[in-house]
Amino acid sequence: MLSPTTPPAASCLLVLADGSRFLGHSIGAQGSSVGELVFNTALTGYQEILTDPSYCRQIVTLTYPHIGNYGVNEADGESDRVHAAGLVVRQVPAAASNFRSQQRLQDYLSANGCVGIAGIDTRRLTRILRSTGAQNGCLWALAPGEAVTEAHWEQALGRARGAVSMAGQDLAKVVSRSAEEVWTEGEWSLEGGFEKPARSRFHVVAYDFGVKRNILRMLASRGCRVTVVPAQTPASRVFDLEPDGVFLSNGPGDPEPCDYAIEATRTLVETGLPTFGICLGHQILALASGAKTFKMKFGHHGANHPVKDLDTGRVSITSQNHGFAVDAQTLPPNLRATHISLFDGSLQGIARTDKPAFSFQGHPEASPGPHDIGTLFDRFVSLMAKE
Numbered sequence: 001m002l003s004p005t006t007p008p009a010a011s012c013l014l015v016l017a018d019g020s021r022f023l024g025h026s027i028g029a030q031g032s033s034v035g036e037l038v039f040n041t042a043l044t045g046y047q048e049i050l051t052d053p054s055y056c057r058q059i060v061t062l063t064y065p066h067i068g069n070y071g072v073n074e075a076d077g078e079s080d081r082v083h084a085a086g087l088v089v090r091q092v093p094a095a096a097s098n099f100r101s102q103q104r105l106q107d108y109l110s111a112n113g114c115v116g117i118a119g120i121d122t123r124r125l126t127r128i129l130r131s132t133g134a135q136n137g138c139l140w141a142l143a144p145g146e147a148v149t150e151a152h153w154e155q156a157l158g159r160a161r162g163a164v165s166m167a168g169q170d171l172a173k174v175v176s177r178s179a180e181e182v183w184t185e186g187e188w189s190l191e192g193g194f195e196k197p198a199r200s201r202f203h204v205v206a207y208d209f210g211v212k213r214n215i216l217r218m219l220a221s222r223g224c225r226v227t228v229v230p231a232q233t234p235a236s237r238v239f240d241l242e243p244d245g246v247f248l249s250n251g252p253g254d255p256e257p258c259d260y261a262i263e264a265t266r267t268l269v270e271t272g273l274p275t276f277g278i279c280l281g282h283q284i285l286a287l288a289s290g291a292k293t294f295k296m297k298f299g300h301h302g303a304n305h306p307v308k309d310l311d312t313g314r315v316s317i318t319s320q321n322h323g324f325a326v327d328a329q330t331l332p333p334n335l336r337a338t339h340i341s342l343f344d345g346s347l348q349g350i351a352r353t354d355k356p357a358f359s360f361q362g363h364p365e366a367s368p369g370p371h372d373i374g375t376l377f378d379r380f381v382s383l384m385a386k387e
């Protein structure tokens, strides 16, 4: 229960570039933030979403109305900080209740300098984004007690309209680590915490375009020693590391301007190194193979997207987070479609016909899940074993 001495929450404004206004209360840091507004329909996983580097410069609206109910903890972050440019929710329960919880979502947002708003009609916002497409917005948490004025709305609109468009932005090099790192931690379980895999059969070089930790953990748990390398690492350095396979990670922004990654991938794939890409990594593999990408209207962000495997006919429920996609009409003869989205028919997976390389648009590593398509990691390991 709220104690009678709890000060009233500070006001928070959200203004979209099209002029739509929302007034709610602050649940995070004070100040303003701009970014591309996207909506995510997952029911859980808000901490993983906030810390997913792929959300860099995006303000995330969660359509599920109760967010923060199980708190946050040290183990569940997909990176070492909050990357989302802001959080928009309907309601945060006053108490967080879970045996793993170490902090309330509100305190976590404040400590991480992330602006957040609650108390707005997220259904109205989602319907705007769905009909007009993802658009830039400005989130502005005022000082406690400060009154909202017309000048605030006007200034916020100016900031929203002045924000750079996501199309054309290379953000992989912005969020990538700057030094190489050896990764050994495996997957988490309730009984044992994070696994420390004893032996490794394969050496994988993983490109960090904004990599999520659970990807590295799933590789480690499958017997891979992983060397994580910065986004701009040239192919020559990867050859020096003598890997058995190359992994291309997820990441924020537009894949098209990532020329260094496209170039390195082309070289590595051509030499026949087994290669696996996820999300941005999937788009990079496509571009390196001669296909094209485009910006989607509002993308796919959620945890229940059905995807069909075109080889087996099997349907998997998958986690998705992308605003760009590979254009199925542009696949060259040596690239075949392996998966499609059953929501809109868009391309979800590809494989090279001439080289041991494949990739997936959604998230087989998704934590908290679903885990249906986690088998793609086993496919990568089999590919390395075969080669």
Ligand SMILES: NC(=O)CC[C@H](N)C(=O)O
Binding pocket: 054, 249, 250, 251, 252, 253, 254, 255, 278, 279, 280, 281, 321, 322, 323, 324, 325
């Ligand atoms: N999660 C990701 O890797 C996203 C890839 C890319 N930034 C997109 O929006 O499509």
